[in-house]
Structure formats: structure tokens, C-alpha cells
Amino acid sequence: MRKCLWPLILCLSVYLMLCTAAAIFLANVTLHPQRRSLPANAEAEMRQMVGKFGARLTNVSVNAFDHAQLRAWYIEQHQGNGDAIILLHGQGDNRFGMVGYAQILLAHGYSVLMPDARAHRESGGDLATYGVLERNDIRRWFDWLHSNIHPGCVFGMGESMGAAELLQALDVEPNFCAVVAESSFSDFRKIAYDRMGQYFHAGPWLGRTVLRPVVELALAYVHMKYDLNLAAASPSRAIAHTSVPVFLIHGEKDSNIPVYHSRWIKAENSNVELWEVPGADHCGAISVAPQELEHKIVIWFEVHTHHTNRLRSGSFPSPVFEFLAEGSD
Numbered sequence: 001m002r003k004c005l006w007p008l009i010l011c012l013s014v015y016l017m018l019c020t021a022a023a024i025f026l027a028n029v030t031l032h033p034q035r036r037s038l039p040a041n042a043e044a045e046m047r048q049m050v051g052k053f054g055a056r057l058t059n060v061s062v063n064a065f066d067h068a069q070l071r072a073w074y075i076e077q078h079q080g081n082g083d084a085i086i087l088l089h090g091q092g093d094n095r096f097g098m099v100g101y102a103q104i105l106l107a108h109g110y111s112v113l114m115p116d117a118r119a120h121r122e123s124g125g126d127l128a129t130y131g132v133l134e135r136n137d138i139r140r141w142f143d144w145l146h147s148n149i150h151p152g153c154v155f156g157m158g159e160s161m162g163a164a165e166l167l168q169a170l171d172v173e174p175n176f177c178a179v180v181a182e183s184s185f186s187d188f189r190k191i192a193y194d195r196m197g198q199y200f201h202a203g204p205w206l207g208r209t210v211l212r213p214v215v216e217l218a219l220a221y222v223h224m225k226y227d228l229n230l231a232a233a234s235p236s237r238a239i240a241h242t243s244v245p246v247f248l249i250h251g252e253k254d255s256n257i258p259v260y261h262s263r264w265i266k267a268e269n270s271n272v273e274l275w276e277v278p279g280a281d282h283c284g285a286i287s288v289a290p291q292e293l294e295h296k297i298v299i300w301f302e303v304h305t306h307h308t309n310r311l312r313s314g315s316f317p318s319p320v321f322e323f324l325a326e327g328s329d
Contacts, residue, residue: 023217031127033092042096050075053106062140068124072115081109084151088162094121104294131168131233138169153177153305159283167235170242178245178304183283185257186264188233240268247273247300251280
């Protein structure tokens with residue numbers, strides 16, 4: 001009997017050792033994304049681009065609650081509509097990755113704030129935490145806009161990691177007029193299970209079964225070494241009771257963060273709107289359906305500027321869908 005058990009014990013020991021080594025490696029890679037640098041002439045190109053819209057680009061910064069210095073571009077529309085939008089990029093990217101959205105919004109009169117997320121490009125912070133700390137960073141940027149710019153409305157728009165962080169920020173900053181989130185994950189643990197399957201070109205079942213210990217050991221390692229609970233990163237939980245209008249966008253063919261993540265988020269709050277984009281991969285709406293994307297996000301922000309202004313004036317607000325119908329004529 002003992003002779004039969006030894007091979008099993010040996011196999012189990014090797015399996016756990018491999019899982020532990022993989023967990024530590026993946027945890028460190030996840031927490032320390034590569035800082036993607038900007039092209040040498042990126043800022044000059046941006047200044048030239050924003051000048052075509054009659055706008056001005058300024059380098060700005062704020063200090064996070066842990067004293068990390070966060071940096072951004074603020075693009076002010078001198079003859080704009082008086083509203084501002086915070087644009088949030090994805091993992092491993094930087095503020096320049098949101099330039100396509102910035103052009104769309106500048107063309108419609110919005111001022112735009114484009115931060116580098118913590119631990120990305122020029123912003124400080126040693127760890128990317130996928131919303132655990134970033135939700136408060138976004139609140140600092142919101143406060144900066146209100147204190148220095150005094151916009152009529154502050155909106156938010158993010159893609160991928162930035163979308164997930166934005167949705168979690170609604171927990172601590174409920175005064176956004178509305179937000180748009182493209183290709184967000186629903187819960188850090190769930191997307192980690194998906195990632196395990198993706199590494200081996202398998203479904204999420206692999207991460208939830210055979211490789212589940214890798215995920216759980218990684219979460220435990222991060223908690224012990226960095227005193228950071230990554231399992232708390234959950235856009236689904238954050239938006240469950242928010243009153244901020246949320247518009248989700250997700251490609252039906254997203255191979256990075258599957259579309260069911262946005263479906264799970266929507267399931268937590270019946271007021272959330274979801275547009276599933278046919279034929280689009282991860283953050284691919286701007287490539288597959290650029291005109292429809294522009295129309296939908298601009299109408300979304302216009303609707304909620306209109307709605308917020310009516311609430312502030314004390315007049316009875318028209319239904320959102322009625323206004324959407326008017327705007328689509």
C-alpha cells in the first residue's frame with residue numbers, strides 16, 4: 001500500500017511545486033507590467049493634432065493617496081461645450097493609446113484628460129493593481145478637474161484595464177455624469193481563470209479546475225508579499241448599486257476578455273446598457289464600427305449632460321431612451 005502511495009505523493013508534490021513557481025512568476029508579471037514608452041515625437045504630434053480643434057495641451061500631475069505622482073495630458077477646448085472626459089487606457093499601454101477616442105471627443109467639443117495609469121509610462125507607483133488602488137487615483141483626477149477646471153459634467157471612458165478601473169471608481173466617486181467602459185473584465189479572479197485557459201489555448205474550464213491552484217496561490221502570494229487583495233478588484237460588485245449611468249461596449253469575438261464578462265456586469269445592475277459589437281475583437285469597436293461607435297458614445301454623453309442639467313435645474317427630466325431616439329434621427 002505504501003509503495004502505491006509514494007508515486008502519487010511524488011506526483012502531487014511536483015504538481016504543487018510547479019503550481020507555486022508558476023503562481024509567483026505570473027503574479028510578478030501581472031503586478032509589474034512593462035512600461036511602454038512613447039515615440040519621441042508623440043507629444044509634438046499631439047500638440048499639432050489638438051491645435052486643429054482649437055484646443056491646448058498641458059502636462060499635469062496629481063499625487064495619489066500613497067504619494068505616487070500620477071501624470072496626464074489635459075486638453076482644453078476653449079470654445080467647447082464645457083464638459084470634460086477622463087480617458088483611461090489598457091494594461092501595458094499609456095495615454096497615447098487613447099488618442100483615437102480623444103480625437104472623436106475633441107471634435108464634439110469635449111475637453112479631455114488623458115492619464116497614465118499608475119505603474120505605467122510616466123506615472124509613479126510600483127504595482128498595477130487593476131482597480132484596487134486605481135479607483136482612488138481616478139477620484140483624485142476627478143477632484144483635480146473640479147477644483148481646477150470647473151466643468152459642467154465630468155464623464156469617464158476606459159478600455160480593458162482602464163474600463164475595469166473606471167467602473168470600480170464609481171464605488172468611491174459617485175458624481176460622474178455617465179461613463180463608457182469597453183472590454184472590461186467582471187472580476188479579477190474570473191479573468192485570471194480565463195487567462196489560465198488562454199495560455200494553453202483551452203477554455204476557462206482549465207483555469208477553474210486543473211490550474212485553479214495557480215490562480216489561488218498567486219492571489220495568496222500577492223496578499224502576503226504586498227498586502228494587496230487583488231481578489232477585491234471586481235467591477236461587477238462595484239456597479240451593483242451605482243446610480244451613475246453605465247454604457248458597456250464589448251466585441252462579440254473578444255479573445256482576450258470574453259464578452260460574457262460584460263454580460264455578467266450588466267446582470268448586476270438592470271440600468272446598465274450593453275452594446276455587443278458584431279465582428280469586433282478586444283477593444284475593436286473603433287476599427288469595426290467607427291461611425292456607430294462615435295454616434296453611440298457622443299449620444300450617451302449628450303443624453304446625460306441633458307439629464308444632469310435638468311436635475312440640477314429642478315425641472316422634470318425626460319426619459320433617457322426618449323432622448324436617445326431624438327438624438328438618433
